[in-house]
Amino acid sequence: MPLLYVTDLAYPARGRRYGDEDIFLTARLREHFPLALCHPLDAAALMPGFDAVIVRNSGPVLHYQQAYDAFRATALATGTRVYNPLTGRGDMAGKQYLLDLTAAGYPVIPTVDDPADLHLLPRVSSYAVKPKQGADSIGLTFTAEPSGPAGEILIQPRIDFAYEVSFYFVDDAFQYALYAPDPERRWELTVYEPTPADLEFARRFVDWNTLAHGIQRVDACRAPSGELLLVELEDLNPYLSLELLPEPVRESFVTALAGSLRSFLATA
Known part of the structure; x- marks a missing residue:
């Protein structure tokens, strides 16, 4: 069963070598499956020719949000198998899960998405504030007085x-x-x-x-x-x-x- 392996080999990840990791991993997976590599911007167009798509080091989605949304919509509409499955x-x-897990009492850094809810967090001298749709520490700031549009930011105590x-x-x-x-x-x-x-x-x-x-x-x-x-x-x-x-x-x-992919x- 041929796999389409989605990666951005040239993405300049800080402290990480996306390309090296995916070159190694695809070389090893070829021992088990026929596969081809593609950039995340090409995944939606190419995936009809493959039995499944495996998404690996494709970089932060916010850099290509429209293309990713189209990929997800097409995969769900056509029943294309995607690994990891799109039900995560x-x-x-x-990042809504951070709020849900906080509310459910899981051991997570306490998180709110509205400055009006600051009283729900432990009182500290500095808070981490970042975009709710962010990734890879993009837009992260530290401040004693968090502010921003409710529902669009995440606020956490700086630990x-x-x-x-x-x-x-x-x-x-x-x-x-x-x-x-x-x-x-x-x-x-x-x-x-x-x-x-x-x-x-x-x-x-x-x-x-x-x-x-x-x-x-x-x-x-x-x-x-x-x-x-x-x-x-x-x-x-x-x-x-x-x-x-x-x-x-x-x-x-x-x-x-x-073994997981075979299963x-x-x-x-």
Whole structure:
């Protein structure tokens, strides 16, 4: 079954090498599937010739929002199989999930989208404010007095966290974790050995997302209190940092992804 692999090989991601990762991953996936690569702007036009589309390092959607919306609409209307499936409830659907999880009492950085609701957040000296439709820290500012149009921004307390850590899953199976020991250097990552409590934390969000197939990255920070708090639930095109992994772990991930894709194609 031929796959259309969507990537922007030339996107200048800060601290990440999209092209290198996708060249490696497509080379390995070709051992299991015939596939072709395309830019996200070409996906809607090209996908009728393929059995499924796999969206990988395609860059922030806000840079090509109209094209992405058209791609989603066409895929849903024609029943085209897309991996990750378009039913994701995390970043794939926007940032509303941060508000929903806050309201539901999940361990997430508390979030509101209206300056009038500032009293619902912990009182701190500085708040993070960013566009609700943003990505990749675009438009992020820090201020003591958050302002902006209600419903169009996200407001969170600025947390003096110890480090950020990411948990990577294929379907509902944990694969590996990486963390940034220096909070000022988000993409200088090293292997992290999660505790059972860490994995229980991450699995809560994978379970909440209810994706039967797909790659998910649960990004969290270690708060001053010692607990983990969700930063983002990446379920559209999470960068995987495969080049940082020991070879056995990287090979295990490739095997898991190929198996997930086979299962997805067989059941879709």
